[in-house]
Amino acid sequence: MAALSTAQRASILESTASVNGWEGSIRSGKTIASLIRWAEYVTAAPDGHLAIMGWTLTTIQRNVLDPLINLDPRIVRHTRGSNIAWVMDREVQLVGFSDKRSEAVIRGLTLAGAYIDEATLMPEQTFVQLLGRLSVDGAKLFWTTNPDSQSHWLRRRYLTRLNALPDWRVFHFTMADNPALSAEYVASKRREFTGLWYRRFILGEWVSAEGAIYDSWDPDRHVIPWEDTPPLRRLLGVGLDYGTTNPSSAVLLGLTEDGTLVLVDEWRHDPAVSQHRLTDAQVSAQLRDWLATDHLPYPSDLQPEWLFVDPAAASLKVQLHQDGERRVTDADNQVHYGIRTVASLLALGALTVTDRCQGVIDEAPSYAWDPKATEKGEDKPLKIADHSLDAARYAITTTETFWRPWVDDWRQRQEAPDADPADEHLAA
Structure with missing residues (x-):
C-alpha cells in the first residue's frame, strides 16, 4: 500500500469524536483511512456489540471486509454470506439497510461502535435509531459517503450544523488526497463522469440534480447509420420496457470487436x-417475430442471447414463457446506477446507437431530472418519454459483467500515450 497522504493521516489521528465521517469524491482515499481507523478502534472499543452497516451484505463484503483483508488478512475472519464477522478478534454484526427491517435489527442492540458504508443510502430513521443505540460509554460511530443532494437529510440535518455538534468530526476528501492515484488515472476519471455525477464524484460537491441527465449526448458523435454497424462479438441481449397505456420498447445491445457497445436495433x-x-x-407475438428478424446489415450467425424484462412486468414474462421464449430473465433495475453507467459510456464514446433505435434517439435529448423530486432532496428522472431509454439501460446494466472487461481494455488503448499503431487503428 502506498504511503498515506497528509489528509488521510490527519483524519485517522483526529477522528476521536462520538461521530466521525469521511465524505468527498470517489477514489479519494477516504475509505481506506476510515477503515484503518475502524480497525484501530475495534481493538480498543469498550465491551458491547459492534456493527458494520451497508446497503447489502454483498456491498459490505466488497466495500469494507475485502479492503480490510487486503490491508492484512489477519484483520478479518468471515464466511461469505454470514451476517457475523470477526474483526481484530471482535465479533461484529453485519447489517444491510436496503431491507426495511434493518431498523428493527439494530433496535435491539446496545452498541459500543458502528461503521457505515455509504451513509447517504441509509434511511434517515435508521440513522437516528443507530445514534440512539450507541449508548455504551465511549461508543463511537464511523461513516463514509460520496456526496448527494444539497437537500439530503445527512447534509441538511447534520453537516450544515457541525458548529453546533461538538461531538461530530467530518473530513472532506478529493482525489488529490489519494497518493495511490496516477495523473493518468485521475484524468481518465474526469473524462468518465459528466454533469451531476462529475460534480459529486469528481469535485466532491453536495449538489442537487437538475437539467439534462445525458448531458454529453451528441447525435453527431453517438448516432451511426445502421448500415455502418461495426463487426460484433456478441449480441448480448435485449432490454424490454413494457407498457399498456404507455409505449413498449425493446432495444438490442451488441458488443463490438473493438470492445465498445452499440445499440443495434x-x-x-x-x-x-x-x-x-x-x-x-x-x-409476445410481435416481440418474438422481431427477435427472429435480421438485426445486422451483414451476414452473421449472432442471435440475441438474453431478453431482460422489467421485473414489474410479471404477466408479460408469464406469457413469453408460455409462448416458448426461454431467454427471459429479470432486468437489473438499479435506476441511479444504470443512469450513471450509461452516462459514463456516452461520455467516453464507448456507446453508439444506430439510426434504427429511433426511440432512444428521440428520448435522449429531453431526458431530465424531475425538479419536484429535487425539491424533496431526491434524484429522480422525469417519467416522461423514457421507455426506450429504460429498455437500453436494462440491457446495458444487466450485461455489465460480460462487457466491462472489453470496454475497460478499449479505454486503456485510447488513453495509452504510447499506443501501438495497430491499437490506434482499431480505435479509429
Missing part, C-alpha cells in the same frame, strides 16, 4: 400512435 409499440393497445399475447 429497436422494436417499439406506442398506443398513442397506433391508436390501439396490445394484449400480453400480442406483445
Whole structure:
C-alpha cells in the first residue's frame, strides 16, 4: 500500500469524536483511512456489540471486509454470506439497510461502535435509531459517503450544523488526497463522469440534480447509420420496457470487436400512435417475430442471447414463457446506477446507437431530472418519454459483467500515450 497522504493521516489521528465521517469524491482515499481507523478502534472499543452497516451484505463484503483483508488478512475472519464477522478478534454484526427491517435489527442492540458504508443510502430513521443505540460509554460511530443532494437529510440535518455538534468530526476528501492515484488515472476519471455525477464524484460537491441527465449526448458523435454497424462479438441481449397505456420498447445491445457497445436495433409499440393497445399475447407475438428478424446489415450467425424484462412486468414474462421464449430473465433495475453507467459510456464514446433505435434517439435529448423530486432532496428522472431509454439501460446494466472487461481494455488503448499503431487503428 502506498504511503498515506497528509489528509488521510490527519483524519485517522483526529477522528476521536462520538461521530466521525469521511465524505468527498470517489477514489479519494477516504475509505481506506476510515477503515484503518475502524480497525484501530475495534481493538480498543469498550465491551458491547459492534456493527458494520451497508446497503447489502454483498456491498459490505466488497466495500469494507475485502479492503480490510487486503490491508492484512489477519484483520478479518468471515464466511461469505454470514451476517457475523470477526474483526481484530471482535465479533461484529453485519447489517444491510436496503431491507426495511434493518431498523428493527439494530433496535435491539446496545452498541459500543458502528461503521457505515455509504451513509447517504441509509434511511434517515435508521440513522437516528443507530445514534440512539450507541449508548455504551465511549461508543463511537464511523461513516463514509460520496456526496448527494444539497437537500439530503445527512447534509441538511447534520453537516450544515457541525458548529453546533461538538461531538461530530467530518473530513472532506478529493482525489488529490489519494497518493495511490496516477495523473493518468485521475484524468481518465474526469473524462468518465459528466454533469451531476462529475460534480459529486469528481469535485466532491453536495449538489442537487437538475437539467439534462445525458448531458454529453451528441447525435453527431453517438448516432451511426445502421448500415455502418461495426463487426460484433456478441449480441448480448435485449432490454424490454413494457407498457399498456404507455409505449413498449425493446432495444438490442451488441458488443463490438473493438470492445465498445452499440445499440443495434429497436422494436417499439406506442398506443398513442397506433391508436390501439396490445394484449400480453400480442406483445409476445410481435416481440418474438422481431427477435427472429435480421438485426445486422451483414451476414452473421449472432442471435440475441438474453431478453431482460422489467421485473414489474410479471404477466408479460408469464406469457413469453408460455409462448416458448426461454431467454427471459429479470432486468437489473438499479435506476441511479444504470443512469450513471450509461452516462459514463456516452461520455467516453464507448456507446453508439444506430439510426434504427429511433426511440432512444428521440428520448435522449429531453431526458431530465424531475425538479419536484429535487425539491424533496431526491434524484429522480422525469417519467416522461423514457421507455426506450429504460429498455437500453436494462440491457446495458444487466450485461455489465460480460462487457466491462472489453470496454475497460478499449479505454486503456485510447488513453495509452504510447499506443501501438495497430491499437490506434482499431480505435479509429
